[in-house]
Amino acid sequence: VNEQRFLERVRDIVGDAWCRTSAYDRALYRRDASFLNADPLAVVLPGTVGEVRAVVRTCAEAGVPFAPRGAGTGLAGGAVPLPSDRRPISLSLARLDRILSLDPQAAVAEVEPGVVNADLSKAAAAHGLRFAPDPSSQIASTLGGNVATNAGGAHCLAYGVTSAHVLALELVDTGGDLHLLSSLAPETDGYDLRGLTVGSEGTFGLVTRAWLRLLPLPPETRTLLVGFPSVRAACEGVTDIIAAGAMPAACELMDATAIGMVEDYCQPGYPRDAAAVLLLEFEGLPGAVAEGVEAALAAARGRGAQSVSTAEDDQARALLWKGRKSFAGAIAQLVPEYYLHDVVVPRTKLADVMDEILRIVAEHGLTAINVFHAGDGNLHPTLLFDRREPGVFERVTAAGAAIVATAHAAGGVLSGEHGIGIEKRDFMCAVLSEDDLHVQRRLRAAIDPSGLANPGKVLPSPASCGDAPPSLVPEGAWV
Amino acid sequence: VNEQRFLERVRDIVGDAWCRTSAYDRALYRRDASFLNADPLAVVLPGTVGEVRAVVRTCAEAGVPFAPRGAGTGLAGGAVPLPSDRRPISLSLARLDRILSLDPQAAVAEVEPGVVNADLSKAAAAHGLRFAPDPSSQIASTLGGNVATNAGGAHCLAYGVTSAHVLALELVDTGGDLHLLSSLAPETDGYDLRGLTVGSEGTFGLVTRAWLRLLPLPPETRTLLVGFPSVRAACEGVTDIIAAGAMPAACELMDATAIGMVEDYCQPGYPRDAAAVLLLEFEGLPGAVAEGVEAALAAARGRGAQSVSTAEDDQARALLWKGRKSFAGAIAQLVPEYYLHDVVVPRTKLADVMDEILRIVAEHGLTAINVFHAGDGNLHPTLLFDRREPGVFERVTAAGAAIVATAHAAGGVLSGEHGIGIEKRDFMCAVLSEDDLHVQRRLRAAIDPSGLANPGKVLPSPASCGDAPPSLVPEGAWV
Numbered sequence: 023v024n025e026q027r028f029l030e031r032v033r034d035i036v037g038d039a040w041c042r043t044s045a046y047d048r049a050l051y052r053r054d055a056s057f058l059n060a061d062p063l064a065v066v067l068p069g070t071v072g073e074v075r076a077v078v079r080t081c082a083e084a085g086v087p088f089a090p091r092g093a094g095t096g097l098a099g100g101a102v103p104l105p106s107d108r109r110p111i112s113l114s115l116a117r118l119d120r121i122l123s124l125d126p127q128a129a130v131a132e133v134e135p136g137v138v139n140a141d142l143s144k145a146a147a148a149h150g151l152r153f154a155p156d157p158s159s160q161i162a163s164t165l166g167g168n169v170a171t172n173a174g175g176a177h178c179l180a181y182g183v184t185s186a187h188v189l190a191l192e193l194v195d196t197g198g199d200l201h202l203l204s205s206l207a208p209e210t211d212g213y214d215l216r217g218l219t220v221g222s223e224g225t226f227g228l229v230t231r232a233w234l235r236l237l238p239l240p241p242e243t244r245t246l247l248v249g250f251p252s253v254r255a256a257c258e259g260v261t262d263i264i265a266a267g268a269m270p271a272a273c274e275l276m277d278a279t280a281i282g283m284v285e286d287y288c289q290p291g292y293p294r295d296a297a298a299v300l301l302l303e304f305e306g307l308p309g310a311v312a313e314g315v316e317a318a319l320a321a322a323r324g325r326g327a328q329s330v331s332t333a334e335d336d337q338a339r340a341l342l343w344k345g346r347k348s349f350a351g352a353i354a355q356l357v358p359e360y361y362l363h364d365v366v367v368p369r370t371k372l373a374d375v376m377d378e379i380l381r382i383v384a385e386h387g388l389t390a391i392n393v394f395h396a397g398d399g400n401l402h403p404t405l406l407f408d409r410r411e412p413g414v415f416e417r418v419t420a421a422g423a424a425i426v427a428t429a430h431a432a433g434g435v436l437s438g439e440h441g442i443g444i445e446k447r448d449f450m451c452a453v454l455s456e457d458d459l460h461v462q463r464r465l466r467a468a469i470d471p472s473g474l475a476n477p478g479k480v481l482p483s484p485a486s487c488g489d490a491p492p493s494l495v496p497e498g499a500w501v
Numbered sequence: 502v503n504e505q506r507f508l509e510r511v512r513d514i515v516g517d518a519w520c521r522t523s524a525y526d527r528a529l530y531r532r533d534a535s536f537l538n539a540d541p542l543a544v545v546l547p548g549t550v551g552e553v554r555a556v557v558r559t560c561a562e563a564g565v566p567f568a569p570r571g572a573g574t575g576l577a578g579g580a581v582p583l584p585s586d587r588r589p590i591s592l593s594l595a596r597l598d599r600i601l602s603l604d605p606q607a608a609v610a611e612v613e614p615g616v617v618n619a620d621l622s623k624a625a626a627a628h629g630l631r632f633a634p635d636p637s638s639q640i641a642s643t644l645g646g647n648v649a650t651n652a653g654g655a656h657c658l659a660y661g662v663t664s665a666h667v668l669a670l671e672l673v674d675t676g677g678d679l680h681l682l683s684s685l686a687p688e689t690d691g692y693d694l695r696g697l698t699v700g701s702e703g704t705f706g707l708v709t710r711a712w713l714r715l716l717p718l719p720p721e722t723r724t725l726l727v728g729f730p731s732v733r734a735a736c737e738g739v740t741d742i743i744a745a746g747a748m749p750a751a752c753e754l755m756d757a758t759a760i761g762m763v764e765d766y767c768q769p770g771y772p773r774d775a776a777a778v779l780l781l782e783f784e785g786l787p788g789a790v791a792e793g794v795e796a797a798l799a800a801a802r803g804r805g806a807q808s809v810s811t812a813e814d815d816q817a818r819a820l821l822w823k824g825r826k827s828f829a830g831a832i833a834q835l836v837p838e839y840y841l842h843d844v845v846v847p848r849t850k851l852a853d854v855m856d857e858i859l860r861i862v863a864e865h866g867l868t869a870i871n872v873f874h875a876g877d878g879n880l881h882p883t884l885l886f887d888r889r890e891p892g893v894f895e896r897v898t899a900a901g902a903a904i905v906a907t908a909h910a911a912g913g914v915l916s917g918e919h920g921i922g923i924e925k926r927d928f929m930c931a932v933l934s935e936d937d938l939h940v941q942r943r944l945r946a947a948i949d950p951s952g953l954a955n956p957g958k959v960l961p962s963p964a965s966c967g968d969a970p971p972s973l974v975p976e977g978a979w980v
Contacts, residue, residue, distance in 0.1 A: 127744070128849045172688075183688075185696075201937055207845040207878060207914045209651075209662075211932050212921065212941045212959060217664075217696045238746045261606070267717045267786065307746065307796070309788030317786065366686040370607045399686060435686045442691065453690050458680055462691045464947035469940060480691060 058099035092167030098443030135166025172221030174439035249296030273397030290345030365429035400438035451487035537578035571646030577922030614645025651700030653918035728775030752876030769824030844908035930966035
């Protein structure tokens with residue numbers, strides 16, 4: 023089947039308006055929010071599950087791969103239409119954007135993949151509920167993408183990342199067949215395909231429906247900002263706070279560079295004299311919140327905490343969070359570009375790994391900002407640069423590779439919430455043995471024997487695991 | 502390779518004392534704690550990971566299957582050496598019983614699979630920590646078995662079942678190769694093989710080491726027993742208590758038969774006039790516990806709760822738990838045998854499903870006791886009988902099959918914590934489509950291409966999914 027005939031068939035299924043091949047449309051769907059990009063054969067936006075199945079069947083017949091896409095906010099190139107033998111179509115699920123049902127008593131929402139994360143919590147709030155995973159991208163990113171990357175968020179410390187909130191999934195496999203993975207009960211029958219599919223980055227097919235767990239809105243919330251004399255003291259404070267049994271709902275660390283930057287940008291009232299702050303939020307029944315705050319403050323003081331501001335009302339709380347949330351906007355005032363990493367280390371290694379990261383950044387002559395989910399050990403060192411400076415992008419990727427290697431050496435993993443995508447793919451050679459990679463490839467082939475679902479993502483080809491150190495920009499992707 | 506030659510090789514590896522073939526030894530390893538049993542080719546007890554690998558390689562060379570075994574407390578026949586083409590060896594990991602390390606600061610224990618569940622919590626208590634999953638079998642069952650079945654327990658309501666507490670696993674595959682699944686960071690690299698292996702019931706190979714998460718011992722614990730006028734009121738109380746945001750650490754329901762039985766047996770002071778009791782335990786910081794208790798009592802009163810006893814000290818708490826924990830011993834005073842089920846339903850369906858179960862039990866002329874993890878929707882209807890009564894076992898298995906079907910129809914699953922094993926294997930035909938079963942089989946073959954790891958468990962053969970309703974006693978297993 024030639025490409026023209028394939029595209030005609032797809033147009034018959036979705037309608038001319040939803041199968042786009044102009045250079046302009048293809049350019050819009052080249053990239054996600056990372057640097058990586060590639061040119062799709064076409065951009066296809068089916069409007070129903072039936073259309074999704076028919077498009078996937080047409081892909082199977084023609085041997086055309088597809089790259090599933092949500093809102094395109096991914097940071098690892100997972101939605102980038104990377105060419106394999108053939109150019110894939112970019113297959114967007116953005117038009118499947120309905121909340122199909124919301125059962126307040128069971129606290130379960132049934133959603134299509136194109137529903138924006140924040141919109142679900144907005145709908146749930148009317149019933150005193152919320153969807154707990156709150157990635158920083160939540161006002162744009164969709165639940166399908168959240169499921170694909172097993173997204174985290176500031177409040178996932180207490181409530182767990184996306185996988186803990188998925189009850190069941192409907193999956194369209196690469197044959198176009200529908201599978202219902204699990205049910206509304208917490209356990210699954212047989213092997214846990216539901217759990218395996220969450221975080222599989224579109225390599226198993228397309229999730230076309232999800233049943234998600236909702237949680238009650240907390241009756242009380244207290245937010246505080248604690249200043250520390252060093253990044254190390256703040257990191258050690260995190261370990262001590264959690265070891266004291268005072269589990270915050272959120273525990274975010276920001277370093278001095280970040281503090282200065284957001285103060286310049288939007289004046290959230292952060293202490294400019296602190297080397298680091300922890301933004302802590304406690305939620306729950308009022309007494310529990312008060313005790314959590316007290317225990318956390320005692321632990322923080324034990325690590326030399328030098329200042330505390332507590333939000334006394336919703337407005338003050340919004341201001342404290344504004345500093346954290348303005349991070350991307352504030353950077354844009356300083357430099358044209360940044361590279362945001364996503365490694366995870368055991369929480370007890372936080373302080374040592376941060377020391378090493380700061381050393382790596384200095385060694386490469388770069389500036390980094392650190393704003394991250396400290397409670398989870400999920401680091402986000404963000405390297406600032408201006409690509410017009412000759413050689414800087416090479417230094418940025420070299421420093422990035424060294425940071426990833428450092429996290430791995432400390433017993434960590436490549437990604438906490440952004441996924442492996444293209445960006446970290448070749449690092450899988452470094453963190454898994456060839457044997458283990460082989461098992462991973464067999465697993466993938468068990469679910470997608472055709473190899474048409476998001477090829478080139480997550481797992482490196484055996485050939486790409488060579489002697490050269492892995493790169494953040496694998497072959498075939500453009501930056 | 503004939504069987505004698507195979508056994509000689511195995512004896513060379515483990516020593517004569519640890520490869521046993523006498524009728525007496527084989528009889529000891531025929532069964533787990535269920536009714537199901539089968540005769541192993543031999544009982545093999547390797548003493549090191551190296552010996553495990555060598556035995557598994559010898560099995561692969563000779564084409565002899567193996568049935569992994571922990572303490573043999575399973576209730577679904579998962580460790581029963583069911584014959585496939587050939588008789589399997591029973592491969593016990595009981596001698597790998599060391600706690601290899603316990604890091605209090607990281608709150609992580611590194612254990613061998615033969616460590617008894619309660620022994621880990623005992624060792625952790627010295628550091629103010631515990632292993633949260635506490636199956637009722639915890640004084641006998643081993644952590645390897647807990648991982649294999651993804652075991653639950655009374656306190657898993659607040660803390661999650663075993664899978665939430667496993668950081669990493671070492672797996673010996675059926676080629677005898679070692680795989681390290683995940684790391685000490687909360688996330689995994691690539692597909693979540695760690696999560697997939699937890700609950701895989703020995704069908705992927707043998708877990709020879711596990712890194713487990715420990716939790717701080719709660720500073721305060723409050724235990725209370727609330728009496729209700731009906732089982733329905735107690736079930737609705739469970740939903741309301743949890744919907745009120747008062748998450749108990751444990752929420753166990755016992756019906757009137759159970760109450761009378763444990764009162765006769767050990768006088769824990771349960772209210773004989775209640776149709777059901779909820780045993781609730783709240784844990785955490787003192788203020789949080791007090792608020793949780795208050796909110797729970799308000800919700801319970803809203804459902805007509807008629808009595809409350811609160812444990813004021815450790816001795817009183819132990820007495821309240823004694824009633825719950827004496828359940829098996831108390832039954833033994835009444836009847837020679839019982840059949841304990843393990844279905845799970847969405848919590849909002851608890852009351853209706855319990856009504857239907859009581860109807861099924863009466864219809865089959867049986868007596869049932871209900872003592873179960875109500876907060877999780879994990880039912881344990883326990884059918885009492887004396888096999889000397891002609892036809893009773895057939896009625897027990899027929900009622901059991903009807904109970905399983907009822908739970909499935911209510912959106913539930915076959916097993917909450919005991920696993921599928923042999924017992925529920927043919928019910929998988931009823932709950933998964935042939936398509937979905939095929940994916941499950943491909944997944945299994947991706948990890949164990951040889952098919953030698955615990956054959957005949959978890960997944961039915963295509964041939965066994967016939968038109969006849971599934972049975973709890975599949976062909977090949979004895980009762």
